[in-house]
């Protein structure tokens with residue numbers, strides 16, 4: 001299977017002078033097309049920093065990151081541009097990532113419009129692609145279990161937290177990116193609605209079988225449902241990695257055992 005993104009020997013420091021702290025140490029990772037990789041670990045272990053580096057939103061101090069075989073370093077690099085155009089991000093707080101003055105349809109269509117403008121489309125051109133965009137937006141909403149006839153014209157304040165997160169997922173997948181990163185997508189969602197988010201990701205994986213999905217989560221139940229492979233981080237290092245069943249059923253590292261024991265309490 002094609003490797004969509006990979007990093008080698010990534011190190012990252014934050015802060016200056018006496019406050020300078022290393023938060024990632026010699027991290028290697030890769031994600032293949034069609035795979036779901038979960039990154040788990042306690043708060044502050046470096047999960048979000050690693051995904052931000054993977055998305056080109058943060059720079060590593062040393063090491064390399066590649067997207068589809070091209071280096072991501074530097075905003076002018078071909079790898080960075082390809083990554084920006086071919087990745088989707090789902091964050092913890094769905095309402096913070098939706099413009100309250102925009103309808104669901106407009107929010108979900110935004111990546112398509114941006115891509116068209118970046119590709120040199122005129123505003124008139126953008127108007128003309130609206131019909132195509134509407135079809136893609138409705139397909140994305142359907143795939144996350146939201147009926148476009150009901151939800152397309154709603155505003156964020158007319159959505160529950162779970163519905164808003166599914167809108168955010170629809171926006172992340174609407175232009176069929178090769179890589180989707182979801183950073184704690186369930187933690188701001190009430191327990192009853194979490195299953196809908198899991199279903200939305202499962203449906204996305206079915207409709208876009210070649211997309212690579214990276215999920216950062218504290219919730220091992222979520223991880224168990226979604227992930228093919230798990231990477232465990234502790235204090236900025238990868239301490240265990242393997243197939244989901246193997247890591248969850250027979251963890252090798254004491255730290256992973258502790259995480260699993262804490263989750264089943």
Ligand SMILES: Nc1ncnc2c1ncn2[C@@H]1O[C@H](COP(=O)(O)OP(=O)(O)OP(=O)(O)O)[C@@H](O)[C@H]1O
Nearest residue numbers: 014015023041042043044045046047048049050218
């Ligand atoms: N911009 C920043 N400036 C300084 N320190 C930072 C910055 N971003 C993150 N850190 C620090 O880097 C470390 C790793 O943070 P990170 O957010 O990657 O961890 P995490 O595993 O995702 O945690 P959580 O599960 O709580 O989101 C933490 O100690 C954090 O305080």
